[in-house]
Amino acid sequence: MTDTPGAAPHAPTVPAVELSGVGRTFETRGQRRRVLRDVSLRIPARSIVAIIGASGSGKSTLLRLIGGLGKPSDGTVSIDGTPVVAYDRRCAFAFQEPRLLPWRTVERNVAYGLPRSQDREAGARRVRELLGLVGLADFAGHRPRQISGGMAQRTSLARALARTPRVLLLDEPFGALDALTRLRMHDLLLDVHAAEPTTVVFVTHDVDEALVLADTIVVLGHDESSDEPGATILRTVSPEQPRPRDHAHPEFVALRHELLAALGVHLHSEI
DSSP, X not given: OOOOTTOOTTOOSSEEEEEEEEEEEEEETTEEEEEEEEEEEEEETTOEEEEEESTTSSHHHXXXXXXXXSOOSEEEEEETTEEXXXXXXXXXXXXXXXXXXXXXXXXXXXXXXXXXXXXHHHHHHHXXXXXXXXXXXXXXXXXXXXXXXXXXXXXXXXXXXXXXXXXXXXXXXXXXXXXXXXXXXXXXXXXXXXXXXXXXXXXXXXXXXXXXXXXXXXXXXXXXXXXXXXXXXXXXXXXXXXXXXXXXXXXXXXXXXXXXXXXXXXXXXXX
Protein backbone atom coordinates (compact mmCIF):
# COMPACT_ATOMS: atom_id res chain seq x y z
CA MET A 1 0.00 0.00 0.00
CA THR A 2 1.28 3.49 -0.77
CA ASP A 3 0.17 7.10 -0.90
CA THR A 4 2.70 8.10 -3.54
CA PRO A 5 0.83 9.54 -6.57
CA GLY A 6 1.44 7.71 -9.78
CA ALA A 7 3.66 4.98 -8.36
CA ALA A 8 3.48 1.68 -10.22
CA PRO A 9 5.53 -1.46 -9.60
CA HIS A 10 8.39 -1.92 -12.07
CA ALA A 11 7.17 1.02 -14.23
CA PRO A 12 9.53 3.41 -16.02
CA THR A 13 10.50 6.53 -14.01
CA VAL A 14 9.74 8.98 -16.82
CA PRO A 15 6.02 9.81 -16.71
CA ALA A 16 3.92 9.50 -19.83
CA VAL A 17 1.39 11.91 -18.31
CA GLU A 18 1.99 14.62 -15.73
CA LEU A 19 -0.57 16.91 -14.13
CA SER A 20 0.64 19.80 -12.02
CA GLY A 21 -1.73 21.86 -9.89
CA VAL A 22 -4.62 21.21 -12.27
CA GLY A 23 -7.96 22.86 -11.55
CA ARG A 24 -11.13 23.27 -13.57
CA THR A 25 -13.86 25.83 -13.04
CA PHE A 26 -17.02 26.07 -15.13
CA GLU A 27 -19.05 29.23 -15.63
CA THR A 28 -22.76 28.98 -16.42
CA ARG A 29 -25.05 32.01 -16.53
CA GLY A 30 -22.68 34.01 -14.40
CA GLN A 31 -22.29 31.22 -11.82
CA ARG A 32 -18.87 29.70 -11.18
CA ARG A 33 -18.55 26.05 -10.19
CA ARG A 34 -15.17 24.65 -9.28
CA VAL A 35 -15.04 20.95 -10.15
CA LEU A 36 -11.34 20.18 -9.68
CA ARG A 37 -8.58 21.85 -7.70
CA ASP A 38 -4.87 21.31 -7.24
CA VAL A 39 -4.64 17.89 -8.91
CA SER A 40 -1.04 16.78 -9.28
CA LEU A 41 -0.19 13.33 -10.60
CA ARG A 42 2.61 11.55 -12.43
CA ILE A 43 1.51 8.56 -14.52
CA PRO A 44 4.38 6.25 -15.54
CA ALA A 45 4.60 5.12 -19.13
CA ARG A 46 2.84 1.80 -19.93
CA SER A 47 1.09 1.70 -16.56
CA ILE A 48 -2.63 1.27 -15.94
CA VAL A 49 -4.19 3.94 -13.71
CA ALA A 50 -7.78 3.87 -12.43
CA ILE A 51 -9.61 7.01 -11.32
CA ILE A 52 -12.43 6.40 -8.86
CA GLY A 53 -14.71 8.72 -6.89
CA ALA A 54 -18.31 9.55 -6.14
CA SER A 55 -20.61 10.80 -8.89
CA GLY A 56 -19.82 14.43 -9.65
CA SER A 57 -16.26 14.24 -8.32
CA GLY A 58 -14.75 15.29 -11.65
CA LYS A 59 -13.44 11.94 -12.88
CA SER A 60 -14.59 12.36 -16.47
CA THR A 61 -13.57 16.01 -16.45
CA LEU A 62 -10.05 15.01 -15.45
CA LEU A 63 -9.91 12.38 -18.18
CA ARG A 64 -10.99 14.95 -20.77
CA LEU A 65 -8.32 17.39 -19.58
CA ILE A 66 -5.63 14.75 -20.07
CA GLY A 67 -6.76 14.22 -23.67
CA GLY A 68 -7.16 17.92 -24.42
CA LEU A 69 -10.96 17.86 -24.76
CA GLY A 70 -11.00 20.70 -22.26
CA LYS A 71 -8.52 23.20 -20.87
CA PRO A 72 -7.58 23.45 -17.20
CA SER A 73 -8.47 26.70 -15.48
CA ASP A 74 -5.31 26.28 -13.40
CA GLY A 75 -2.15 24.25 -13.72
CA THR A 76 -0.76 22.22 -16.61
CA VAL A 77 -1.14 18.83 -18.27
CA SER A 78 1.72 17.34 -20.27
CA ILE A 79 2.42 14.14 -22.17
CA ASP A 80 6.06 13.10 -22.47
CA GLY A 81 7.01 16.55 -21.22
CA THR A 82 5.04 18.41 -23.93
CA PRO A 83 2.04 20.51 -22.78
CA VAL A 84 -1.45 19.44 -23.84
CA VAL A 85 -3.08 22.59 -25.28
CA ALA A 86 -5.90 21.17 -27.44
CA TYR A 87 -7.25 17.78 -28.46
CA ASP A 88 -4.10 15.69 -28.40
CA ARG A 89 -3.69 13.01 -31.06
CA ARG A 90 -1.27 11.16 -28.83
CA CYS A 91 -4.43 10.14 -26.93
CA ALA A 92 -7.41 8.02 -27.89
CA PHE A 93 -10.75 7.76 -26.10
CA ALA A 94 -13.27 4.97 -25.60
CA PHE A 95 -16.52 5.61 -23.75
CA GLN A 96 -19.26 3.64 -22.00
CA GLU A 97 -21.28 3.72 -25.21
CA PRO A 98 -19.33 2.21 -28.14
CA ARG A 99 -20.46 5.03 -30.47
CA LEU A 100 -20.02 2.92 -33.60
CA LEU A 101 -21.15 4.16 -37.00
CA PRO A 102 -24.16 1.93 -37.76
CA TRP A 103 -23.68 1.95 -41.54
CA ARG A 104 -20.06 0.76 -41.30
CA THR A 105 -18.93 -2.81 -40.75
CA VAL A 106 -16.88 -3.75 -37.71
CA GLU A 107 -13.76 -3.63 -39.89
CA ARG A 108 -14.60 -0.19 -41.25
CA ASN A 109 -15.42 1.15 -37.79
CA VAL A 110 -11.97 0.09 -36.59
CA ALA A 111 -10.38 1.59 -39.71
CA TYR A 112 -12.07 4.90 -38.88
CA GLY A 113 -9.55 5.28 -36.05
CA LEU A 114 -6.50 5.04 -38.33
CA PRO A 115 -4.37 8.16 -38.87
CA ARG A 116 -5.40 10.08 -41.97
CA SER A 117 -1.87 9.73 -43.33
CA GLN A 118 -1.83 5.93 -42.90
CA ASP A 119 -0.79 3.99 -45.99
CA ARG A 120 -3.78 1.92 -47.17
CA GLU A 121 -2.00 -1.42 -47.12
CA ALA A 122 -0.39 -0.77 -43.73
CA GLY A 123 -3.74 0.41 -42.41
CA ALA A 124 -5.46 -2.77 -43.56
CA ARG A 125 -2.76 -4.83 -41.81
CA ARG A 126 -3.23 -2.82 -38.63
CA VAL A 127 -7.00 -3.34 -38.67
CA ARG A 128 -6.60 -7.09 -39.19
CA GLU A 129 -4.07 -7.22 -36.35
CA LEU A 130 -6.43 -5.40 -33.98
CA LEU A 131 -9.46 -7.49 -34.93
CA GLY A 132 -7.43 -10.57 -34.13
CA LEU A 133 -6.25 -9.06 -30.85
CA VAL A 134 -9.81 -8.35 -29.65
CA GLY A 135 -11.21 -11.62 -31.00
CA LEU A 136 -13.36 -10.19 -33.80
CA ALA A 137 -11.58 -11.45 -36.92
CA ASP A 138 -14.61 -13.58 -37.81
CA PHE A 139 -16.98 -10.62 -37.45
CA ALA A 140 -15.14 -8.08 -39.61
CA GLY A 141 -18.00 -7.86 -42.11
CA HIS A 142 -20.79 -7.53 -39.54
CA ARG A 143 -22.56 -4.26 -38.81
CA PRO A 144 -23.12 -2.98 -35.24
CA ARG A 145 -26.74 -4.18 -35.13
CA GLN A 146 -25.53 -7.72 -35.84
CA ILE A 147 -23.14 -8.02 -32.88
CA SER A 148 -23.52 -8.12 -29.09
CA GLY A 149 -22.84 -5.28 -26.68
CA GLY A 150 -19.55 -6.85 -25.65
CA MET A 151 -18.47 -7.18 -29.27
CA ALA A 152 -19.41 -3.56 -29.90
CA GLN A 153 -17.25 -2.48 -26.96
CA ARG A 154 -14.36 -4.58 -28.29
CA THR A 155 -14.78 -2.86 -31.64
CA SER A 156 -14.66 0.52 -29.90
CA LEU A 157 -11.48 -0.48 -28.08
CA ALA A 158 -9.84 -1.67 -31.33
CA ARG A 159 -10.81 1.62 -33.03
CA ALA A 160 -9.20 3.60 -30.19
CA LEU A 161 -6.00 1.57 -30.59
CA ALA A 162 -5.89 1.89 -34.37
CA ARG A 163 -3.35 4.67 -34.45
CA THR A 164 -1.25 3.24 -31.59
CA PRO A 165 -1.95 6.04 -29.11
CA ARG A 166 0.56 7.00 -26.49
CA VAL A 167 -2.26 7.24 -23.92
CA LEU A 168 -5.55 5.32 -23.98
CA LEU A 169 -8.33 7.08 -22.04
CA LEU A 170 -11.34 4.97 -21.05
CA ASP A 171 -14.45 6.52 -19.48
CA GLU A 172 -16.52 3.82 -17.73
CA PRO A 173 -15.82 1.51 -20.69
CA PHE A 174 -17.49 -1.56 -19.18
CA GLY A 175 -20.25 0.07 -17.13
CA ALA A 176 -23.11 -0.92 -19.44
CA LEU A 177 -22.10 -4.57 -19.83
CA ASP A 178 -23.47 -7.59 -17.99
CA ALA A 179 -21.29 -9.09 -15.25
CA LEU A 180 -19.88 -12.00 -17.28
CA THR A 181 -19.07 -9.85 -20.32
CA ARG A 182 -17.47 -7.31 -18.02
CA LEU A 183 -15.12 -9.95 -16.59
CA ARG A 184 -14.16 -11.02 -20.11
CA MET A 185 -13.44 -7.39 -21.02
CA HIS A 186 -11.15 -7.12 -18.00
CA ASP A 187 -9.08 -10.02 -19.35
CA LEU A 188 -9.14 -8.49 -22.81
CA LEU A 189 -7.91 -5.11 -21.57
CA LEU A 190 -4.99 -6.75 -19.78
CA ASP A 191 -4.14 -8.77 -22.91
CA VAL A 192 -4.30 -5.62 -25.06
CA HIS A 193 -2.15 -3.72 -22.59
CA ALA A 194 0.47 -6.46 -22.69
CA ALA A 195 0.50 -6.39 -26.50
CA GLU A 196 0.27 -2.63 -27.15
CA PRO A 197 2.84 0.05 -26.11
CA THR A 198 0.32 2.36 -24.45
CA THR A 199 -0.47 3.93 -21.09
CA VAL A 200 -4.04 3.34 -19.89
CA VAL A 201 -6.07 5.73 -17.74
CA PHE A 202 -9.62 4.68 -16.99
CA VAL A 203 -12.56 5.98 -14.97
CA THR A 204 -14.72 3.57 -13.01
CA HIS A 205 -17.22 3.50 -10.16
CA ASP A 206 -16.30 -0.11 -9.42
CA VAL A 207 -13.63 -0.48 -6.71
CA ASP A 208 -13.12 -4.18 -7.47
CA GLU A 209 -12.60 -3.40 -11.17
CA ALA A 210 -9.96 -0.84 -10.24
CA LEU A 211 -8.20 -3.32 -7.95
CA VAL A 212 -8.23 -6.09 -10.58
CA LEU A 213 -6.84 -3.96 -13.41
CA ALA A 214 -4.82 -1.00 -12.18
CA ASP A 215 -1.21 -0.51 -11.15
CA THR A 216 -2.30 2.67 -9.36
CA ILE A 217 -5.74 3.73 -8.13
CA VAL A 218 -6.47 7.43 -7.68
CA VAL A 219 -9.34 8.50 -5.42
CA LEU A 220 -10.92 11.85 -6.30
CA GLY A 221 -13.17 13.66 -3.86
CA HIS A 222 -13.71 16.68 -1.64
CA ASP A 223 -11.13 17.13 1.09
CA GLU A 224 -13.20 17.54 4.27
CA SER A 225 -10.27 19.20 6.03
CA SER A 226 -10.39 22.08 3.52
CA ASP A 227 -12.98 24.75 2.87
CA GLU A 228 -11.83 25.01 -0.75
CA PRO A 229 -14.46 23.87 -3.30
CA GLY A 230 -13.64 21.28 -5.93
CA ALA A 231 -12.43 17.70 -5.85
CA THR A 232 -8.79 16.81 -5.44
CA ILE A 233 -6.78 13.63 -4.97
CA LEU A 234 -7.65 12.18 -1.58
CA ARG A 235 -5.25 9.28 -1.84
CA THR A 236 -3.59 6.86 -4.23
CA VAL A 237 -2.84 3.18 -3.70
CA SER A 238 -0.68 0.79 -5.69
CA PRO A 239 -1.43 -2.92 -5.14
CA GLU A 240 1.64 -5.09 -4.70
CA GLN A 241 -0.24 -8.29 -5.54
CA PRO A 242 0.67 -9.39 -9.09
CA ARG A 243 -2.05 -9.86 -11.69
CA PRO A 244 -4.25 -11.84 -12.00
CA ARG A 245 -5.41 -10.72 -8.55
CA ASP A 246 -7.37 -12.89 -6.17
CA HIS A 247 -10.39 -11.16 -4.56
CA ALA A 248 -9.81 -13.26 -1.43
CA HIS A 249 -6.15 -12.26 -1.07
CA PRO A 250 -5.58 -10.35 2.21
CA GLU A 251 -4.10 -7.34 0.43
CA PHE A 252 -7.02 -7.18 -2.01
CA VAL A 253 -9.51 -7.29 0.87
CA ALA A 254 -7.59 -4.66 2.87
CA LEU A 255 -7.29 -2.29 -0.11
CA ARG A 256 -10.96 -2.76 -0.93
CA HIS A 257 -11.88 -1.63 2.60
CA GLU A 258 -9.39 1.25 2.38
CA LEU A 259 -10.73 2.54 -0.93
CA LEU A 260 -14.36 2.18 0.08
CA ALA A 261 -13.62 4.06 3.31
CA ALA A 262 -12.00 6.83 1.27
CA LEU A 263 -15.28 7.01 -0.68
CA GLY A 264 -17.28 7.19 2.55
CA VAL A 265 -18.41 3.54 2.60
CA HIS A 266 -17.49 1.60 5.73
CA LEU A 267 -17.96 -2.17 5.74
CA HIS A 268 -18.15 -4.08 9.02
CA SER A 269 -17.41 -7.43 7.38
CA GLU A 270 -16.80 -9.03 4.01
CA ILE A 271 -19.96 -10.42 2.42
